[in-house]
Amino acid sequence: MTNKWIIAAALSAALGLPAVAQEKVKLINVVELSGAGATAGTNWKNGIDLAVADINAKGGIMGRQIEITHYDTQTNPGNTRAAVQRAIDEGTYAVLGPVFSGPIGASMQIAQRAEIAQIVGGEAAGLTRQGNNYIFRTSLSQAAAMPKIANYLKNTVKAGSVAVVWVNNDFGKGGRDAIIPELEKAGIKVAADVSTEQGQADFAADAIKVKNSNADAVFVYLNEEESARFLTAAKQQGVTKPMVGETTLLGAKVISLAGAAANGVKGHVGLSIDAPIPAFQEFGKKFQAKYNYASDHNGLKGYMAVYMVKWATEKQKKFDKKGVADTLRGATITPADEPGILMETTIEANGDLDRVSFLAEVIDGKQVINATLPKIKP
Amino acid sequence: MTAPATRETLPQTRSLPLPGFIDGTLLTLLAGAVILWFAPVGMGRYGTYVLSLWLVTSIAVMGLNLTLGYAGLKSLAQAAFMGLGAYLTAILTTKYGVSWYVCFALSGLLTFAVGLVLGFPALRVKAHYLAFVTLAFSTLIWLIMRNEQWLTGGVFGISNINRPDFFGIKLFNALEFHRFVVVITFILAVVLWWMIRSPWGRAFTALRENPIRAASLGVDTRLYTLLAFAIGSAYAGFAGALYAPLVEFIDPSPFSLSQSFFLLLMVVAGGSGYLLGPFIGALLGVVLPEWLRFAGSLYLIIFAAIVMLLLIACPQGMSGLMERAYAKLTGKGAGR
Numbered sequence: 001m002t003n004k005w006i007i008a009a010a011l012s013a014a015l016g017l018p019a020v021a022q023e024k025v026k027l028i029n030v031v032e033l034s035g036a037g038a039t040a041g042t043n044w045k046n047g048i049d050l051a052v053a054d055i056n057a058k059g060g061i062m063g064r065q066i067e068i069t070h071y072d073t074q075t076n077p078g079n080t081r082a083a084v085q086r087a088i089d090e091g092t093y094a095v096l097g098p099v100f101s102g103p104i105g106a107s108m109q110i111a112q113r114a115e116i117a118q119i120v121g122g123e124a125a126g127l128t129r130q131g132n133n134y135i136f137r138t139s140l141s142q143a144a145a146m147p148k149i150a151n152y153l154k155n156t157v158k159a160g161s162v163a164v165v166w167v168n169n170d171f172g173k174g175g176r177d178a179i180i181p182e183l184e185k186a187g188i189k190v191a192a193d194v195s196t197e198q199g200q201a202d203f204a205a206d207a208i209k210v211k212n213s214n215a216d217a218v219f220v221y222l223n224e225e226e227s228a229r230f231l232t233a234a235k236q237q238g239v240t241k242p243m244v245g246e247t248t249l250l251g252a253k254v255i256s257l258a259g260a261a262a263n264g265v266k267g268h269v270g271l272s273i274d275a276p277i278p279a280f281q282e283f284g285k286k287f288q289a290k291y292n293y294a295s296d297h298n299g300l301k302g303y304m305a306v307y308m309v310k311w312a313t314e315k316q317k318k319f320d321k322k323g324v325a326d327t328l329r330g331a332t333i334t335p336a337d338e339p340g341i342l343m344e345t346t347i348e349a350n351g352d353l354d355r356v357s358f359l360a361e362v363i364d365g366k367q368v369i370n371a372t373l374p375k376i377k378p
Numbered sequence: 379m380t381a382p383a384t385r386e387t388l389p390q391t392r393s394l395p396l397p398g399f400i401d402g403t404l405l406t407l408l409a410g411a412v413i414l415w416f417a418p419v420g421m422g423r424y425g426t427y428v429l430s431l432w433l434v435t436s437i438a439v440m441g442l443n444l445t446l447g448y449a450g451l452k453s454l455a456q457a458a459f460m461g462l463g464a465y466l467t468a469i470l471t472t473k474y475g476v477s478w479y480v481c482f483a484l485s486g487l488l489t490f491a492v493g494l495v496l497g498f499p500a501l502r503v504k505a506h507y508l509a510f511v512t513l514a515f516s517t518l519i520w521l522i523m524r525n526e527q528w529l530t531g532g533v534f535g536i537s538n539i540n541r542p543d544f545f546g547i548k549l550f551n552a553l554e555f556h557r558f559v560v561v562i563t564f565i566l567a568v569v570l571w572w573m574i575r576s577p578w579g580r581a582f583t584a585l586r587e588n589p590i591r592a593a594s595l596g597v598d599t600r601l602y603t604l605l606a607f608a609i610g611s612a613y614a615g616f617a618g619a620l621y622a623p624l625v626e627f628i629d630p631s632p633f634s635l636s637q638s639f640f641l642l643l644m645v646v647a648g649g650s651g652y653l654l655g656p657f658i659g660a661l662l663g664v665v666l667p668e669w670l671r672f673a674g675s676l677y678l679i680i681f682a683a684i685v686m687l688l689l690i691a692c693p694q695g696m697s698g699l700m701e702r703a704y705a706k707l708t709g710k711g712a713g714r
Contacts, residue, residue: 081625
C-alpha cells in the first residue's frame with residue numbers, strides 16, 4: 001500500500017515538473033477554460049495550439065521551438081490575476097489571453113508593470129483607453145465595429161427602428177453602450193433595449209418583448225450559447241424581422257447550435273473562416289481536421305496572437321520581452337511579411353487594430369460573405 | 379495544526395507548562411503567522427499572491443464559521459457581505475481618496491450594521507428560511523453591484539485600486555502587502571479566538587447545540603443570534619476591504635451567490651466549529667486548485683473529487699479528521 005502511495009506521489013511530482021526548456025521560447029496562455037467564458041476560451045486555446053504546432057514544424061521562432069502552457073482563469077478576475085502573475089513569474093515571453101474583458105481588466109496592470117506584451121481577445125472598448133502600452137487586441141474593438149453596424153442597419157437593412165438585445169456582462173454592456181449612440185447618430189430609433197443574463201437558458205420572454213416592440217430589425221449582441229438560444233426562441237415566437245449581429249451572432253458555434261434558426265441572420269464580421277481570403281479558409285480546414293469542429297473568430301484570434309509574437313521577434317531580431325511590445329505598437333503586419341497573420345493588420349499606438357472586415361449572411365447553415373469593408377484608415 | 383479549536387479545555391492543553399490563557403490554538407496561530415511572514419521569500423509574486431488570497435478568503439470564512447459553525451445559522455450571503463466591504467473600500471479610496479484604514483473600519487461597521495438588520499429575520503426564521511432570506515439579500519446586493527453603473531462601475535468593475543501605506547512604508551509590492559495581510563489576519567483571528575473562549579463564545583455554542591436550554595439558562599438568545607450574525611458579516615466586510623487592494627480590480631463576479639456557496643463549502647470542508655477550520659477550508663478552496671494546475675485541463679475535476687471524497691470520509695471536515703487522528707494517537711477521548 002505504502003509503495004503505491006510513493007509511486008503515486010512520484011508520478012504527480014513528475015507531472016508537475018516543467019519540461020526542460022533550453023533554447024525554447026516559453027509562451028503562457030491565460031484563458032477561460034471553465035466558467036462562462038469556456039466556449040470562447042477553448043477556441044482561442046485551440047487556435048494557439050494550431051499556430052504553435054505550425055511554427056514549431058517550420059523550425060520555430062528564429063530557430064527556437066515554442067513551448068506553450070495554458071492556464072485556466074475560471075472566468076474569475078482574482079484567478080486570472082493569479083494566473084497572469086504566475087505566467088510572468090515563470091518567465092513567459094509574452095502573455096496570451098484572456099478573451100473576456102473583465103478578467104483582462106483585472107490582469108492587464110500586471111503585464112504592464114512587468115513590461116511584457118499581453119495579447120488579448122477582448123473587444124470591450126475601454127481596455128485600450130487606459131493608457132496601457134502593453135495591451136494588444138487581436139480583433140476590432142467595439143468602438144470600431146459598431147459604427148459599421150449602424151451604417152449597415154441604415155443603408156443595407158434600411159431599418160428606421162431597431163430592438164437591441166444584449167447580454168449584461170462587460171462584453172454585452174460595452175457593445176450596447178457603443179451601438180446606441182451610433183444608432184441615434186444614424187437617425188435610427190431604439191424601439192426596445194433588452195438586457196439579458198449571462199448563462200440565461202430561456203429567451204422566450206425577451207423574444208416576445210422584441211416582437212411587441214415592432215422594430216424593423218433586431219440587433220443581437222450576446223455570447224455564443226446565448227445567441228443560439230435567443231435565435232431559437234425568436235423563431236419559436238414568430239419574430240420575422242431581420243436579425244443583425246456583430247461577429248459572434250454569425251459565428252460557426254452559433255450556427256451549429258441554433259441550426260435552422262440561424263438562417264437569415266446577417267451582420268458585420270470581423271474575422272471568419274468563411275471570409276473570401278484563402279489563408280482564412282485554409283486555417284478553417286486545418287482547424288476542422290485537428291479538432292473536428294469549425295473554428296469561430298476566437299480560434300482565428302488565438303492563431304494570430306502567436307504570429308504577432310513571432311513577427312515582432314523576427315522584426316527586432318532578438319528575444320527581448322519589452323521589445324515585443326515596442327515593435328508591435330504602431331506596426332502594420334502584412335501577410336507578405338508573415339503569412340500567419342492571415343490578413344493585413346495595423347496595430348495602433350493604444351493596442352487597437354485596424355483591418356478590413358466583412359458583411360455576411362447565414363444561408364442554409366453556412367456563413368456567406370456578401371461584401372468586404374475597407375480599413376478605417378486605409 | 380491538530381489543536382482542536384473549541385475544545386480548548388481538553389486535558390492535553392492543560393498539561394503544557396504555559397500561562398493559563400495560552401492554548402494550542404493560539405500557539406498554532408502565532409506559529410502560522412511567523413511562518414507566513416517569512417514563507418513567501420523566494421516564492422515569487424505568484425506564490426505570494428496566492429498566499430495572500432488564501433488569508434483574505436480565510437477571514438471571510440472565519441466570519442461564516444462563527445455564524446454557521448458556532449451559532450448554527452446558515453447564511454448564503456457571505457460573499458455579498460465581502461462585496462459590500464470591497465466596493466465600499468474601492469469606491470471611497472479611488473473616487474474620494476479616503477484612507478484605506480478608514481475604509482477598512484467602515485467596511486466592518488457597514489457590514490456589521492447590515493448584518494444586524496438582516497439578522498432580525500433570523501429571530502423568527504431559522505434553518506432553511508434564514509438561508510432563503512440571505513439568498514435573496516445576496517442576489518439583491520449582486521444586482522446593485524452590477525446594475526448601478528454610476529456607483530459601482532457595473533459589469534466593467536473598478537480598476538486601479540491602490541494599496542495602502544503602513545506608516546510611510548508603501549505596500550505596493552506583493553511581499554510587503556502579503557505581510558500586511560498576515561498581520562491583519564492574525565489580529566482578526568486572535569480576536570475571534572478570544573471571543574470564542576469568552577462567555578460570548580460559549581453562549582454562541584449553546585445557541586447552536588440547544589437554543590431552548592440556552593434560553594432556560596439565561597442566555598439572551600435573541601441578542602446572541604444577532605451578534606453572531608453581525609460579527610460574522612463584519613469579518614466578510616474586513617475580508618472585502620483587503621480583497622479590493624489585493625486584486626486591485628473588482629467586478630461583481632467574485633461576490634455572486636455561487637461564491638457564497640463556495641465559502642460555505644470551505645467552512646464545512648475545513649471543519650465547521652473549529653477555529654482553525656477556516657484556514658484549512660480556504661486552503662482547500664483557494665490554494666489546492668492552484669496546486670493542481672499541473673494536471674492541466676483535469677484540475678477542476680480532481681479538485682471536486684477530492685472535496686467530495688473528503689466530505690464522504692469525514693463530514694466534520696479536515697479539522698474533525700485531524701481531531702480523530704489525534705485522539706487515536708494519544709488514546710484520549712475522541713472529540714465528539
